[in-house]
Amino acid sequence: MTESMEVKKKISSNISRIASEGAGYVDARYYLDDSSETLLLYDGDLEANDTTVESGIGVRVLWEGAWGFAATSDPSCLDACFEKAAMNARTASRLVKVPLSMGAGEAVKGSYATPVEVDPFSVSLQDKLTFLTRLDNDLKEDFILKRMVYVNFQRKKVHFQNSEGSEINKDLVNVFGMIMAMALDSDGEMQRRSMSLYSTGDGTAGWEMVTNPELFSGHAARVRSELAELIKAEPLEYGKRSVILLPGQGHLQVHETIGHPLELDRILGYELSYAGGSFVDLDSFGKLRYGSDKLSVSSYGSIANSPGSFGFDDDGTPERAYRLIDRGILVNALTSRAMVNEANEKAGREVFQQSGGAARATSFYKAPIDRMTNINILPGNDGTEDDIIASTEDGIVVDNPVSWSIGSNREHFHFGCEIAWEVKNGEKTRVLRNPTYQGHTLEFYGSLSAVGDESTWKVELVNNCGKGEPNQVMQIGHGVPVVKFDDVITGERK
Numbered sequence: 001m002t003e004s005m006e007v008k009k010k011i012s013s014n015i016s017r018i019a020s021e022g023a024g025y026v027d028a029r030y031y032l033d034d035s036s037e038t039l040l041l042y043d044g045d046l047e048a049n050d051t052t053v054e055s056g057i058g059v060r061v062l063w064e065g066a067w068g069f070a071a072t073s074d075p076s077c078l079d080a081c082f083e084k085a086a087m088n089a090r091t092a093s094r095l096v097k098v099p100l101s102m103g104a105g106e107a108v109k110g111s112y113a114t115p116v117e118v119d120p121f122s123v124s125l126q127d128k129l130t131f132l133t134r135l136d137n138d139l140k141e142d143f144i145l146k147r148m149v150y151v152n153f154q155r156k157k158v159h160f161q162n163s164e165g166s167e168i169n170k171d172l173v174n175v176f177g178m179i180m181a182m183a184l185d186s187d188g189e190m191q192r193r194s195m196s197l198y199s200t201g202d203g204t205a206g207w208e209m210v211t212n213p214e215l216f217s218g219h220a221a222r223v224r225s226e227l228a229e230l231i232k233a234e235p236l237e238y239g240k241r242s243v244i245l246l247p248g249q250g251h252l253q254v255h256e257t258i259g260h261p262l263e264l265d266r267i268l269g270y271e272l273s274y275a276g277g278s279f280v281d282l283d284s285f286g287k288l289r290y291g292s293d294k295l296s297v298s299s300y301g302s303i304a305n306s307p308g309s310f311g312f313d314d315d316g317t318p319e320r321a322y323r324l325i326d327r328g329i330l331v332n333a334l335t336s337r338a339m340v341n342e343a344n345e346k347a348g349r350e351v352f353q354q355s356g357g358a359a360r361a362t363s364f365y366k367a368p369i370d371r372m373t374n375i376n377i378l379p380g381n382d383g384t385e386d387d388i389i390a391s392t393e394d395g396i397v398v399d400n401p402v403s404w405s406i407g408s409n410r411e412h413f414h415f416g417c418e419i420a421w422e423v424k425n426g427e428k429t430r431v432l433r434n435p436t437y438q439g440h441t442l443e444f445y446g447s448l449s450a451v452g453d454e455s456t457w458k459v460e461l462v463n464n465c466g467k468g469e470p471n472q473v474m475q476i477g478h479g480v481p482v483v484k485f486d487d488v489i490t491g492e493r494k
């Protein structure tokens with residue numbers, strides 16, 4: 001028997017033992033491999049070449065409505081780790097006012113592997129650096145002062161078991177990439193233009209994404225030429241106008257003002273002391289008008305080449321596809337099993353029918369919390385980006401965030417972007433620098449007047465969503481089309 005088989009057997013017997021002692025629920029996540037590799041070229045120099053490799057087991061025990069958690073990187077300490085988790089839960093149960101419950105669960109057996117053509121961990125460091133140096137060379141031009149080329153690869157091989165008889169194996173691979181160029185404008189202020197590796201929503205998620213010109217490696221010339229225009233551009237003037245978000249910006253808008261406020265643990269107040277709360281409450285579901293009829297938003301776990309897809313969440317719930325917002329009306333939240341039960345208990349009625357499969361932990365030594373999956377604005381019927389521009393009298397097209405400031409309940413926001421293109425009478429006229437826009441979340445989505453078709457839809461990959469205490473950094477996807485909002489406050493008042 002291999003070592004990992006022995007560990008799995010020991011996990012199984014410990015789960016049975018703790019459950020037979022009276023635990024309401026027990027699970028364990030065994031990370032056989034949790035590896036990450038980061039390469040960063042700064043002005044062509046290798047600034048970072050970081051590799052981390054972790055493995056271990058995280059155990060959760062639910063005892064009379066209270067969680068206990070323990071983790072170990074040493075499989076020989078497994079029995080003690082289960083003991084510790086059970087003891088933590090027993091101690092916590094004496095202090096619990098609202099008992100937590102996982103609800104009824106069925107045994108889930110399955111496996112999920114990210115589709116990968118070329119495993120990024122199998123490509124030699126030399127081949128990676130040769131490729132990235134070529135990409136850095138493509139960014140070079142006399143006026144450019146700083147260049148950055150970044151890639152990050154992640155692999156998580158996880159075995160999951162719980163006291164309901166579930167047994168799940170996952171082999172997840174995530175790939176991220178970013179290029180950026182910086183130069184000084186006429187006021188001596190640093191301007192930047194960047195692009196991040198994105199996905200089309202189908203296909204694979206290995207090294208082949210990095211070398212794909214459409215998804216990543218072919219954008220250097222565009223980044224250079226847009227930066228050249230940007231440093232000669234006038235600043236955006238204050239005023240109300242239409243704002244057209246390209247997916248490079250739209251995904252962060254969705255992330256901050258739809259994704260985060262719809263995390264059920266956040267709605268229930270669990271994140272108040274750190275990440276903040278939500279303007280949404282349990283009475284909002286099925287009633288609240290979140291946006292115009294053109295706004296439909298999904299949580300969709302099945303985008304093959306996105307880090308928001310993982311087959312089964314860390315409660316053992318299979319991935320789901322469902323609407324959060326249906327033609328403007330809020331209908332569902334991002335949920336895990338325990339939060340669904342607590343919310344229904346608190347509301348005194350069934351607000352949520354089942355878990356949305358959103359329980360996730362970043363590593364074996366962190367406990368799962370409610371996280372975004374792939375949170376997407378569904379494509380609409382307003383044509384291509386050019387069609388949307390053609391129907392705009394006075395507006396700006398913006399791309400890629402530079403700065404953001406969001407109300408702690410996500411009720412309002414202010415974003416700064418890398419670049420804007422002015423639109424006058426249906427035509428793109430010139431580039432403008434230092435674009436900003438702001439709004440109140442519900443008013444802003446209420447002014448959504450155009451949603452681009454499938455041709456405008458891209459899945460942007462997020463590698464740095466922070467949440468939880470202690471902090472957990474999570475990977476997420478956002479599929480967004482080109483979207484237009486009217487009467488938005490843009491620029492800064494003098």
Ligand SMILES: [Zn+2]
Nearest residue numbers: 255464465466
């Ligand atoms: Zn976030």
